[in-house]
Amino acid sequence: MGKSIDVLTQETVELLQQMIRNQCVNHGTPESGNEDRNARLLRDELEGIGVDFEVIEPAPGRSSMIARYEGTDPNAPSLCLMGHTDVVPVSPDGWMHDPFGGELITADDGTPEVWGRGAVDMLNLTSSMMVAFREIVRSGKRYPGDLIYFAVADEEAGGALGAKEIVDNHWDAIKCDYVLTENGGITTSTADGTTVMMTTGEKKGAFRHLEISGEPGHGSRPYRSDNALVKAAKIVTRMTEYEIAPKLDDMFRERVRALGLGAEMEDKLLDPDQVDAALASLPRGTASNLHSCCQMSFSPNMVNSGEKANTVPDRADLYVDIRVLPSETQDDADRHLRAIIGEDLLPSVKINRLFDSPDGPSMSSTDTPLWSALTDSVQMAYPTARVVPSMVTGGTDARFFRAKGVPAYGAGLLSNKVSFAEFGSRFHGHNERIDVESLKLTTELWLNVCNRLWA
Numbered sequence: 128m129g130k131s132i133d134v135l136t137q138e139t140v141e142l143l144q145q146m147i148r149n150q151c152v153n154h155g156t157p158e159s160g161n162e163d164r165n166a167r168l169l170r171d172e173l174e175g176i177g178v179d180f181e182v183i184e185p186a187p188g189r190s191s192m193i194a195r196y197e198g199t200d201p202n203a204p205s206l207c208l209m210g211h212t213d214v215v216p217v218s219p220d221g222w223m224h225d226p227f228g229g230e231l232i233t234a235d236d237g238t239p240e241v242w243g244r245g246a247v248d249m250l251n252l253t254s255s256m257m258v259a260f261r262e263i264v265r266s267g268k269r270y271p272g273d274l275i276y277f278a279v280a281d282e283e284a285g286g287a288l289g290a291k292e293i294v295d296n297h298w299d300a301i302k303c304d305y306v307l308t309e310n311g312g313i314t315t316s317t318a319d320g321t322t323v324m325m326t327t328g329e330k331k332g333a334f335r336h337l338e339i340s341g342e343p344g345h346g347s348r349p350y351r352s353d354n355a356l357v358k359a360a361k362i363v364t365r366m367t368e369y370e371i372a373p374k375l376d377d378m379f380r381e382r383v384r385a386l387g388l389g390a391e392m393e394d395k396l397l398d399p400d401q402v403d404a405a406l407a408s409l410p411r412g413t414a415s416n417l418h419s420c421c422q423m424s425f426s427p428n429m430v431n432s433g434e435k436a437n438t439v440p441d442r443a444d445l446y447v448d449i450r451v452l453p454s455e456t457q458d459d460a461d462r463h464l465r466a467i468i469g470e471d472l473l474p475s476v477k478i479n480r481l482f483d484s485p486d487g488p489s490m491s492s493t494d495t496p497l498w499s500a501l502t503d504s505v506q507m508a509y510p511t512a513r514v515v516p517s518m519v520t521g522g523t524d525a526r527f528f529r530a531k532g533v534p535a536y537g538a539g540l541l542s543n544k545v546s547f548a549e550f551g552s553r554f555h556g557h558n559e560r561i562d563v564e565s566l567k568l569t570t571e572l573w574l575n576v577c578n579r580l581w582a
């Protein structure tokens with residue numbers, strides 16, 4: 128006999144609170160993260176229900192856990208629920224409540240919310256996936272395919288000590304045919320109906336380090352000096368002024384429609400001649416998201432130069448975060464970068480590739496049984512909803528699976544209390560929190576997807 132959804136929601140709330148309090152903060156250094164704390168907590172959740180699990184610890188304290196509930200038919204497709212257990216750092220001064228308190232607080236409008244770092248990225252999903260997985264195992268329900276629960280470390284620093292390591296070197300442990308992970312399920316209701324966005328793809332990182340050279344000289348005589356920092360500044364300026372023709376494709380159109388901005392704004396955003404002006408008129412959060420969803424982006428984020436305040440630097444190092452669209456390549460990034468640098472400065476610049484996303488697709492087709500199961504399951508909660516594929520601008524662990532040809536979707540299901548703009552602002556932002564209704568919808572979603580996928 129299965130537990131009621133209200134009981135399961137309560138389990139998700141409590142598990143999420145504990146995961147937040149474990150403070151698995153990933154600073155990008157090998158000794159941070161301490162995901163061991165959440166891995167141990169999750170392992171304890173499986174105690175005594177008779178399911179096998181494996182812990183992989185590529186570096187001290189950086190554990191990931193894989194639990195596999197075997198299906199009855201070795202040929203049936205398997206599904207992996209993947210949630211990361213780490214979170215990003217906080218600036219506590221910006222918070223109204225303790226970022227690691229995991230408190231359940233009732234908002235002014237009566238909505239109960241769980242507060243804390245990780246409440247939307249993505250301990251809400253990691254905890255609800257565990258509750259759904261455990262409920263399935265505990266109830267004795269058997270599906271044809273394997274159901275895998277994967278609590279993974281180090282997502283917030285690129286996955287070298289988490290998904291990347293495990294996909295590259297422990298594929299037998301994690302192998303699966305489908306993946307559900309962060310993030311999706313933003314729900315927008317307008318006069319035209321309800322739209323729910325699920326993530327089918329993401330942009331690809333093409334980070335670059337530019338070594339810019341000049342001639343050293345005395346800082347008292349800058350006239351006609353060959354100053355590497357000045358060249359770096361020119362490149363930065365050119366980068367911010369560089370224009371790329373936006374790709375206003377079907378996915379972009381769906382995204383614009385899903386935001387419910389009104390017909391007039393939609394028309395402008397989908398018109399190549401008006402899109403720039405339309406973006407300029409929107410709030411920054413929405414505008415920056417839409418901007419990045421229709422073009423390659425360049426963000427110059429770090430520069431170092433010089434040794435001494437009285438010496439003209441002969442070297443500057445500029446680091447640029449470039450993200451290409453799923454349809455674009457690393458070579459496309461370099462081609463645009465060279466155009467930005469310009470003929471005059473190119474001889475002084477050496478371009479180094481810092482970090483490339485894996486080759487291969489960064490977009491999953493919706494022509495799969497899992498997508499149908501996901502759509503049907505969303506419609507159990509929102510009967511008239513249109514479920515549309517969408518893209519995220521950042522990177523997730525899904526990319527390691529997509530690169531291996533495994534369809535991976537960013538899922539979840541939010542109440543309509545969380546708008547697109549609000550959701551975005553909580554990601555890595557202050558006052559991160561999730562309403563209990565969204566935790567309920569998401570817990571139920573995983574259970575329904577399993578029922579539908581293997582029906």
Ligand SMILES: [Zn+2]
Pocket residue numbers: 211248249282309
């Ligand atoms: Zn995340």
